[in-house]
Amino acid sequence: MSDAFSGVRGQPQLVGQLRAASVEPVHAYLLAGPAGAGTAAAAVAFAAALLCPEGGCGTCRDCRLALAGEHPDAMTFVPEGAFLRITDAEEISRVAVRSPIEGRRKVLVLADFHRVQRVGPALLKTIEEPPESTVFVVLADTVPPELVTIASRCVRIDVAPVPRSTLLDLLLEEGVEEARATTAAAAAGGSLDRARLLVSDPGLARRREAWAGVPERLDGSGAVVAVVVAELLELVEEAAEPLRRAQAEEVAALEERVTATGERGSGRGRVEASQRRALRRHRTEELRFGMATLADRYREALAGPETDSRPVIAGLDAITAASAALLRNPNETLLLQGLLLRLPAGSPSR
Ligand SMILES: [Zn+2]
16 A cells, blocks of 8 residues: 555554554654654655645645655754754744644654754743644654653654664665675664665775774774774765765756756755755764674674673773764764773784
8 A cells, every 4th residue: 555654664663653643643743763764754754644634645735745845834844053053943933833834734843853952941832832733743863861851742652773684675675686785784773774875885895894803903002093093984984975976966956956947946955954964964874883893893702702701891881882972973083082992902802
């Protein structure tokens, strides 16, 4: 059956929950989970279902506009900066109290709300008691302490990463060759977006080797750490190449539209903001992939014969902490240097 939710792949449980919620929606939902796992697509589909007179047929005008991100009563708000600013909160509050333009309802998708930081309290009232016609869909990769109060005013739906086997099936379905699909699915961290990107990424194997080879290179000295971190960050930079190519194509298509129909309504601002956001997310995912690869090395060591496992366990803890810190938009060089200095020197499985 094809409907508004057909574009949400690999998340049958989430789709079921949203489909059920769209019948008699409450004022606010929180979708908590990695964006690449389908939260963004799910939010758009949910908005379509809420605006469609048939509850999300997928083909009517409301559905088509909402799914294309162009429905006047379905807005997605994406913070431009690394964190939300008070002006963002004001803008959201202003839009939330306006009446729907076309129908009986308005859907406001608030993306990247794990970046809410200090402006949470300024938005609480709006999200708690919007006009009856407004429905909020808050998206967050995780729920940091600053988001807990807002989260408590929403119906929370947790979005799990897409299982590796499902990613593999989806890639095979899309015609990707098996060996390539297997590697990409394994390195995607539960994100279908990332898996699709990795399929066309010739440097993946080399990056995996570089991260896996870090323990052998550490000798306890800061000088070595500095060199290794610089190399790793260069690889992270390189890894964004396929994404940059895809974005350049998107910009070229945009320029063509502008030439044909003019700047107005071209969506340039939206495209640019979403590209910046995709690049930032890509970096985070790439670093997380690197740290997961590194963690695998230490886990293997724990499984083998080892006289003293304490340094290895401390190393794993440090990797977990550094990976969690990625959500806070850290200085990557300092974060990685700090991490590598805390890892035990030398091969973990001697
Ligand atoms: Zn419809």
